[in-house]
Amino acid sequence: MSLSERVALSLVIPAFREAARLPPNLPRIAEYCDTLVLPEGETCEVLAVVERSDDGTLERAREAAAPFPRLEVIDNGPQRGKGHAVRSGMRRARGAIRIFMDADLSTPLPEVGRFLGYFAAHPEVDVVIGNRRHRDSRIGRAQGPVRRHLGGLFSRLVRGSILPGAWTDTQCGFKAFRAEAAQRIFSRQRLDGFSFDVEVLALAAGLGLTTHDLPVEWRDDDATRVRLWYHGWGMLRDLCRVRALVARSLKEQPLEKDGG
Template sequence: ARERLKDARIETRLLENFPNRGKGAAVRAGLLAARKPIGLFFDADLSTPLGETPKLIEPIANGEIDIALGSRALDRGLIGIHQPWRREQAGRAFNLLVRTATGLPFWDTQCGFKAFRLDVCRPILEAARLDGFAFDVELLYLAQHAGLRTREIPVRWNHAEGSKVSFFRDSLRMLREVIALRARA
């Protein structure tokens, strides 16, 4: 991923996160360390092609929104290679649970492709506590309660083998985190 970014002339900086505290902790540290007005994170397997970046960056740069989240759910025709059926159904069920438990209006909170206007998002990044895979839900939940303008945007996406997400272990953990998030509110 780093080489692809370099080829695209996108400025990057490597941050080390030891010991590993989880995806949420790593993404939060990266966004808080960002020096530009807009921060973007994406999955290292580039399941969402970097060519989709303008879809998220432009509405933020134009002042229309504060957070842009890539979505596989809004236009499933943009998915080139689908996840295995069971995993796709679990994702849909998780997002239904998220919508029900939090009131968030989004259909795909877990797509690993999001952009943030950092001047207004820094307080929610600093307030966030979840370090695991449900950190996306927490950020969006905090953003909604802070009145930030958020938009879900359809993006191209391809499943890549080798995911570090364990279907059973991580699903239960994410479920507990979402329920705890709702209880904290």
């Protein structure tokens, strides 16, 4: 893809230990992009942000991506976490709309088109997030009961402490941003682990951006990188830091610096 080409859409896919799931999905993602009706002369880029593991994810993903110029597999170094990988991808993305999504396509590809349509119809909206708890969501295969309950508890904790009255599903791995919103959020975002979604939403609020949630289709995949107790404690610890982190980021990089 040439640097001068205008990019309408960036898909950012964080990946760790995904040798089984990412390589077969990459061609499907590239082919889906071909079906999108984008503005004349504009294109779509896919950035798979791979953190190193011993299962050959990077090599296999590169092989799978080779025939498709729009697919870029990024070696993001040693594992630091999903938040770090998403941030790296979002900072590199060039699309007018930038979406991050999971390598297992738990949120099926047609949701990309639906979210693009929502942005087109709602110029006032800066950020659109998937909400698996929305009453119109179509959950083909739900997360297991323990995960679901802990997820609900986590969202209640977030509502009670950081984002009052707001989102019922902060953790859905499908979130979309206009270019400027992505730039403003991810230049300030710091958390490397799974709590990064909360920081992203808190930054969006702190920056005065308009965020909307939409129902999504979701088909859970049992294979998960999330180790409940290990990551659960890390997420709680990070949650305690979100308010302070966001306040610090907004102080160090005040809104005026965005030029808007």
